[in-house]
Amino acid sequence: MKITAVSLSRPQALSRSGSTTRMPDFFALMKPRVMFLAVFTAFVGMMIAPVHPDPLLGSIAMLAIAVGAGAAGMLNMWYDADIDALMTRTAQRPIPRGSISRKEALAFGLVLACAAVVVLRIASNVAAAELLAFTIFFYVAVYTLWLKRNTPQNIVIGGAAGAFPPIVGWAAATGHVGLEPLVLFLIIFLWTPPHFWALSLNRADEYSRAGVPMLPVVAGRAATTRQILIYSVALVPASLLPWALGFAGLMYGATALGCGAIFLALAVQLRRSNETDRQAAHRLFLFSISYLFLLFAALLSDGGNDRRSSTLSSPGLRPITTSVPAATLERQFVAVCSFTSCQGR
16 A cells, blocks of 8 residues: 555656656556557558558558557556556556656546547548447456456457457558458467466566466466467467468468467477476567567568459548558558657667
């Protein structure tokens, strides 16, 4: 309780200082690294769609998706401030540290969430806006408020929120949901449990102290490593579906196969490791971050540049009629996201 008292008193004094000095803290509340990954997968979903979005409207749509992802992260930190203060990994976040109050985070998060949905509706279409609104709701209400503190399956079910961005990106370009983004949803959905369980294995004592029923806390290391291996085995064939279904080429297929083999080998190594080996889980966690980025980068390069011809059109985003090629938009987006990711570290 003492921690809570400190975290609530400091922002009252700090709020009298200039708001610009706290901009980095507000940005940190948006979980920039998580936001970057969500926006990148949404961008890939948009670029592999059979309709090229107008560069300006497409950029505005991606900005809205980024703000929506950031708003979800901010609302997550608002609700989880009490348990964040109890965990070493999260104790230095802005709210537990006392630089931002919970009321400020709640108000700012709600405003950003509403603004993101409205802007996406204006820049693209109703379907994309509704999907973004549902994604934010699912992450905040279903995962953060309900699942996270009540079930060891929190990451499995709640991980669906992180798998929605490719669907939102595709819908922003086309106005509907197709098979391709559903395949990308499946890949991220299967990737999420091994990624987070590998992290939580070495943080089980912190989650236990905070009262969060992560799988390693509830079921132990052996059961967790077995589940990681099961999901990793399922992930490999799922990652090959874009190539098997024909909306990605040989380069993507080779990347998915090679990265999948490494992912699976690390999962097997973790399964065979002993209780005192913390490096096996750490290696899998670190590679899992690179794995998803490499997979979607290969899809962007291989699938986005060899788009199928289609007569589909979106009611909100026009096919490209300007002289700016899609490849230029891709390069600009990757450069901006790389800068954003570095700033969030």
